[in-house]
Amino acid sequence: MDDLAIFWIILAAALATYATRVGGYVLITRMRTLPPRLEQALNAVPAAVLTTLWAPSFFTGGWDIRLALLAAALVSLRYPPLVMLAAGWAAALAARHFLGL
Known part of the structure; x- marks a missing residue:
């Protein structure tokens, strides 16, 4: 595997990590109250x-x-x-x- 492929893999992993973190934050901040099952899952x-x-x-x-x-x-x-x-x-x-x- 060459260096360019490794670069793209690292970049894709970084973007996926960022998207899931920001997406979760945005989703939770838009809710007025957390559903009980979601709160249990987060706990x-x-x-x-x-x-x-x-x-x-x-x-x-x-x-x-x-x-x-x-x-x-x-x-x-x-x-x-x-x-x-x-x-x-x-x-x-x-x-x-x-x-x-």
Whole structure:
């Protein structure tokens, strides 16, 4: 694939991303009230995005990654994000050091 084809692919992806973001904004701002189903769908987006971020690592990574993700998930239920990050990092470090993973 040549450089020009890659340029057009990147440009098309950028335009599609921009159009969907602007289109969603314009659509929602034109509504006076959000239908209940749309509001429920929008409330589900953060959980869906979070799942798409951690699920591939959890299922394809090693045990050190799984332990780090589990530790971070448990700590995130009670503590702020920085503490969650430190707990996940410490769990991965401990698994790699003590378990040789």
